[in-house]
Amino acid sequence: MGMGKRLLACMALLLLLPLHAYAVPAPADVELSDVANDEGNAVAISWDWDGSPTEADQFSVELRVNDQLLKHFELSQQEMQTLTDARNWLSGEVGTLLDQRSSAKAEMDQAQSDLDQSIIDKLPGSEVAGLRRTYWQKYRVFRRLDKQIAALQAKFAARTYKGEDLRLKALTWEFLNEAMRNGGEWISAAAMAPMASVGTKGARTDLFGVNAARRNDAGRLYFTVDSISVPNPGTAASDDSSTGLEQFASIPINLVPDIEYQLRMSTYGAAESNPMDPAAGGGPQLAEQISLGTVTPRGNAFDKSKTNNLVFALLFSMIILAFIILARRNPNMFIRRIAGLEAVDEAIGRATEMGKPVMYLTGLQSLSELSTLAAINILGRVAGKIADYESDLIVPNRDPVVQTVAQEVVKEGYATAGRPDAYREDNIFFLTDDQFSFTAATCGIMMRDKPAAIFLMGYYYAESLLLAETGAATGAIQIAGTDAEHQLPFFIVTCDYTLIGEELYAASAYLSREPMLLGSLKGQDIAKALMMAIILLQAILFIFNGEWKFFKDMVTPL
Amino acid sequence: MIFLKRQLPIIIAFVAGIMMWIRYYIPSEVSTNLEDGYLEWVRIIVGFAAILGILSLLQHHMLKIRMKRPGFAFSYVTIAAFALMMFAGFAPFNFPGFAEKNMETGSLFNWLYEFTFIPMQATMFSVLAFFIASAAFRAFRARSMEATLLLVAAIIMMVGRVPIGDLISNATPTFMMFGNEYHFIDFEEWTGWLLNVPNAAAKRGILLGVYLSQIAISIRIIFGIERTYMGGGD
Amino acid sequence: MIPVGEVIGTWIAVGLTLMMFSFIYKDNPAFKFGEHLYLGISVGYYVNIQYWSTIYPLVFQQMQQNHNYWVLIPTLLGIFILLRIIPSLSWLSRMSFALYIGGFAGYSLPLIVHSLLLPQLSQTLQPYGGGVGPVINQIIILLAVFSTLIYFFFSLEHRKTVGVISRVGIVFIMVSFGASFGYTVMARISLLIGRFQFIIDSFRGQ
Amino acid sequence: MDFVTLILNLDRKIIFGCVALLVVWPLLVPIQMPIGTTPEVRSIFSAIDALPNGSDVMIAADYDPSSKPELQPFTYSLLAHCFEKDHKVHILTLWPGGPALIQQAIEEVGAQYGKSSGTDYCFLGYKPGNAAVVGGLTNSITGTYPTDFYNRPTANMPIYQRVQRVKDCDYIVDIAAGATVEVWIAFASAPENVPMSAACTAVSAAGYYPYYQAGQLDGISGGMKGSAEYDVLLMDKYPNFKNGGARIAGNAVKGMDAQSAVHLFIVLSIILANICYFIANKRQREERRNA
Structure with missing residues (x-):
């Protein structure tokens, strides 16, 4: 498949994304809408609020239980059967074990405190040893029981097919049903929160069709609801002691998509004392109950809040792809000279003169990393030159995959230079995965073989200085190149030449003149120019009018 | 065969890449499940990739012993230590005097970890302190404007971020400006500014470039232009 | 009473620490021994961790307990990597x-x-504002980001205006590297302190 | 050989000796310099402190023994702080060398506060795959870690009945020896909108200031000094912490004297070396002029 065709396929796939929005009318000052989130289960609420909210102004959102919701959580006959069977089975299996475990725990704790006491009392060694033996016996008994119970509970989960889901579903249904029966169908959807805590991330205006509330817009508040909080009805009364499954206080249940919810908002004014602390006598004072209307959360096919992301990701990608295609047609694209690259020949030449090997490190990251790829690219070139000069090349590796690729690249380099016989496969070897044993081993090789030139390309961590300083101590010419900004200072201080950050990639493009690298580098330059333009334009806008934030809004992720 | 070796991997990479990319913009259960499943698969694949390293290491040391290369005797140490660790981790029985489960506190495995691995790794790392001191002494010269800047910034950071910096700052006389009291030398203020303004800004400039590179490499991989990760050969 | 395993272990640890420290004097057999021991131990440790934390729970346990046989596909792909x-x-x-x-x-x-x-x-x-100091800082940040981007701009030779701006860029880069260097010195010294603390504590019998 | 040439050609073993001496001496004879706190660490502390009691904190301890002296004290102090506030702790590591260190810390501090695994905290252990793991956590914690470090199924644990994914946590702290902070920002904190702080080795601290500046990190603690600052803050706010066992309190504080001494030595030696370098340069120039 040619690249053009792949590009077309990509565009087609993207165009297939149907975009749709959905909103439900609500009272004038309140706006309700579904918002895109992964499960399509969130509801966005924004409303007008007089005055500026403070920490003391509380609010909560409630929703009305309806048949649709109840129906969703209702267990089918079969599910019910599965759950009951599994519970019965579990309590049958676990029942006696639980008692045994708690008595074993008590015995173990006793034995442990006896042992501790004996040590504190400095009893004779033989007695302490006896107590220690007892403790370990008790400990093993307890562990065995504990393991058995855990295994049974795991089996329970397997038997009920995602057993926990089924349990939660049953508990939720019980709760909703209870709420329906009691007539108090309004249940809490969002815990009480201070009014001042609502809002969106940062300030932005309407862009790409997304209308989020503005924080500067004093009276408009913005909030999303995505779950209902279901208190466990059995917490206090029935602590599931027959099955040993632990209990919990409340469960957040995600809103179910495609069900119509009726929402209500309660606002609470500031209480005299701490409103959140009933013990202080205050308690929140209910100020107002606003009916918000109904809304149906729907999963969107496209998350509109990610529009600017899509635009930028596509834009940058297309620029880069376009320049790669251009570079294939015309590989003579201009790239500025990179200081440090001239030194490569000098270093290799010196190694030949001294009859000593050249050492090349590809960094400590895996093959999937860009810096490693760049390092390997440069290695191919360096290998060719080394073959010309008839020196030895040593390449220790931290990653076995990198090692195999490095072998192939060097072999190719030697072959291109017309000296395939000089290639020695076991000079390119794997040392170890561990960072510091790798460093230790590499430093050992440096001290023993005293290479005349050392190339430190790719990504390095803390070992950078250890490697570079050992190399400097052996008197080798060192050329470093890394995009690990934490380590760059050390290379700058200890090495003869250093390629800083992206210069590493540029160097690999510069040396290989490969259209892919050249084009990609050019594309990145254009993207960079774009970013610089945005920075400059926004700065100019600010000078004219501090309120104009077009470019800032454009790049602020939602 | 050529299709299997060349085209198929590229097609897999393309389909997987595009799917995972588009998935990000689609809020639905399918997309979440896709992400979840993919990430779990990756975790398993990466787990196996780690074993590859061990195989290569053993291969390397076995070869060293067989060829009787210089220092081959030490390879026995490596292999013996490896075997011991494997034995401690995988042995199906309890070691007398150690905890019963092989990863628990007090097990032989943990004992080996605590008393051999930790000290050796930590020491290897701490040797850096000596090297950094000697490197600073030997190589840190105000040769050029760049080197001087690096030097001055480093010195301010070195003094300013340890307790002695506070001592020095508090010992210097103060002056009044805009109604606030300032010390003539205030390392906390200086280092804070250095880190938050020039340092953060320069790093941001570098990072923006790095992110673009990451985007570029992702795009190249997805569209099958970048194939180095697959290895050479046919 | 002090557990025997811990006492022996501590002395082994001290011995190994000194063995590894001997490297700063010069390369010697003791260090080589330590280096190779460390290699073997570390690889053994990682195999165990990889197996018990990934392959065992994500593959074997999944199949045994949850009868989830889908994991066979990534397992096969994992085995491909070994090939x-x-x-x-x-x-x-x-x-x-x-x-x-x-x-x-x-x-x-x-x-x-x-x-x-x-x-x-x-x-x-960021919009400018907040007093003279913050505005100056914001301008410096803008300048630094811009000039650093110029330094890493490869389509233009560093001459004339571009050369000047990229020179400003390298100034900021160097200051930031200096800050990193200073911080790093701190890190390394801490590690050494940690090690010496360990040796001193061991000798004091703590 | 005169002084200048002597200094410029100083054997590095002498410097090694000085450094060793300056580390050991203050450790044996502590001076106990007062430790000031920086805004970066104060903001981590106040962020954790401001969370209502019983919040869920996810701690990623991504380091291994090589950075133990720098980061292990922070882990101890952070855990103590969380347990002091009754926060629920979800702790895990992305580094293969990490589990045993975390195990030490969580078991010791947990026991000290009488917290139990599965209810008050969960030690999830290690999984390879960095971003793949973090990405997985944003969908489901129990799905990514079906079992915890001790191979117990997580789905049944009380702690995971309320919390299902990263989004349900109230705070993330990454204690990192490497580049995992970006991973946590990119794959968890930013997309899920969970506030986050980082405690990192001093090496990487400067590199994370762009994120701190941009508000993507609430605070940064750099190396052993950061840990010492955290200890100081903790001891100020919770006086009983001071008496709460020597292993936890003041482990990093102890090292600060030596830290100051060596820093001073390095700074002075750099200045000395530079002065000598200039004198030597001047001499060379004069010789050339005379010749």
Whole structure:
């Protein structure tokens, strides 16, 4: 498949994304809408609020239980059967074990405190040893029981097919049903929160069709609801002691998509004392109950809040792809000279003169990393030159995959230079995965073989200085190149030449003149120019009018 | 065969890449499940990739012993230590005097970890302190404007971020400006500014470039232009 | 009473620490012994951790307890990676890498844009204000980001205006590297302190 | 050989000796310099402190023994702080060398506060795959870690009945020796909108200031000094912490004297070396002029 065709396929796939929005009318000052989130289960609420909210102004959102919701959580006959069977089975299996475990725990704790006491009392060694033996016996008994119970509970989960889901579903249904029966169908959807805590991330205006509330817009508040909080009805009364499954206080249940919810908002004014602390006598004072209307959360096919992301990701990608295609047609694209690259020949030449090997490190990251790829690219070139000069090349590796690729690249380099016989496969070897044993081993090789030139390309961590300083101590010419900004200072201080950050990639493009690298580098330059333009334009806008934030809004992720 | 070796991997990479990319913009259960499943698969694949390293290491040391290369005797140490660790981790029985489960506190495995691995790794790392001191002494010269800047910034950071910096700052006389009291030398203020303004800004400039590179490499991989990760050969 | 295992262990640890420290004097057999021991132990440790934390729970436990046999597919792909050491079958590992690296490229691309690129860019576009000091700082930040970007701009030779701006860029880069260097010195010294603390504590019998 | 040439050609073993001496001496004879706190660490502390009691904190301890002296004290202090506030702790590591260190810390501090695994905290252990793991956590914690470090199924644990994914946590702290902070920002904190702080080795601290500046990190603690600052803050706010066992309190504080001494030595030696370098340079120039 040619690249053009792949590009077309990509565009087609993207165009297939149907975009749709959905909103439900609500009272004038309140706006309700579904918002895109992964499960399509969130509801966005924004409303007008007089005055500026403070920490003391509380609010909560409630929703009305309806048949649709109840129906969703209702267990089918079969599910019910599965759950009951599994519970019965579990309590049958676990029942006696639980008692045994708690008595074993008590015995173990006793034995442990006896042992501790004996040590504190400095009893004779033989007695302490006896107590220690007892403790370990008790400990093993307890562990065995504990393991058995855990295994049974795991089996329970397997038997009920995602057993926990089924349990939660049953508990939720019980709760909703209870709420329906009691007539108090309004249940809490969002815990009480201070009014001042609502809002969106940062300030932005309407862009790409997304209308989020503005924080500067004093009276408009913005909030999303995505779950209902279901208190466990059995917490206090029935602590599931027959099955040993632990209990919990409340469960957040995600809103179910495609069900119509009726929402209500309660606002609470500031209480005299701490409103959140009933013990202080205050308690929140209910100020107002606003009916918000109904809304149906729907999963969107496209998350509109990610529009600017899509635009930028596509834009940058297309620029880069376009320049790669251009570079294939015309590989003579201009790239500025990179200081440090001239030194490569000098270093290799010196190694030949001294009859000593050249050492090349590809960094400590895996093959999937860009810096490693760049390092390997440069290695191919360096290998060719080394073959010309008839020196030895040593390449220790931290990653076995990198090692195999490095072998192939060097072999190719030697072959291109017309000296395939000089290639020695076991000079390119794997040392170890561990960072510091790798460093230790590499430093050992440096001290023993005293290479005349050392190339430190790719990504390095803390070992950078250890490697570079050992190399400097052996008197080798060192050329470093890394995009690990934490380590760059050390290379700058200890090495003869250093390629800083992206210069590493540029160097690999510069040396290989490969259209892919050249084009990609050019594309990145254009993207960079774009970013610089945005920075400059926004700065100019600010000078004219501090309120104009077009470019800032454009790049602020939602 | 050529299709299997060349085209198929590229097609897999393309389909997987595009799917995972588009998935990000689609809020639905399918997309979440896709992400979840993919990430779990990756975790398993990466787990196996780690074993590859061990195989290569053993291969390397076995070869060293067989060829009787210089220092081959030490390879026995490596292999013996490896075997011991494997034995401690995988042995199906309890070691007398150690905890019963092989990863628990007090097990032989943990004992080996605590008393051999930790000290050796930590020491290897701490040797850096000596090297950094000697490197600073030997190589840190105000040769050029760049080197001087690096030097001055480093010195301010070195003094300013340890307790002695506070001592020095508090010992210097103060002056009044805009109604606030300032010390003539205030390392906390200086280092804070250095880190938050020039340092953060320069790093941001570098990072923006790095992110673009990451985007570029992702795009190249997805569209099958970048194939180095697959290895050479046919 | 002090447990015997811990006492012996501590002395072994002290011995190994000194063995590794001997490297700073010169390369010697004791260090070589330590180096190779460390290699073996570390590899053994990682195998165990990889097996018990990934392969065992995600593959074997999944199949035994949850009867989830889907995990066989990534397992097979994992085994393909191992085939890399057999030259005639090494091409099979490409399937695994293609899925892993290709998929991950797609997975991380939008996240890089969303979580790293856009926030950093947007933060550079802060509105100016907050007094003389902050505005000066904001201008410095703007200048630094801009000139650093110019330094890493490869389509223009560093001459004339571009040369001047990129020179400003390198000034900021060097200051930031200096800050890193200073901080790093701190890190390394801490590690040494930790090690010496350990040796001193061991000798004091704590 | 005169002084200048002597200094410029100083054997590095002498410097090694000085450094060793300056580390050991203050450790044996502590001076106990007062430790000031920086805004970066104060903001981590106040962020954790401001969370209502019983919040869920996800701690990623991504380091291994090589950075133990720098980061292990922070882990101890952070855990103590969380347990002091009754926060629920979800702790895990992305580094293969990490589990045993975390195990030490969580078991010791947990026991000290009488917290139990599965209810008050969960030690999830290690999984390879960095971003793949973090990405998985944003969908489901129990799905990514079906079992915890001790191989117990997580789905049944009380702690995971309320919390299902990263989004349900109230705070993330990454204690990192490497580049995992970006991973946590990119794949968890930013997309899920969970506030986050980082405690990192001093090496990487400067590199994370762009994120701190942009508000993507609430605070940064750099290396052993950061840990010492955290200890100081903790001891100020919770006086009983001071008496709460020597292993936890003041482990990093102890090292600060030596830290100051060596820093001073390095700074002075750099200045000395530079002065000698200039004198030597001047001499060379004069010789050339005379010749």
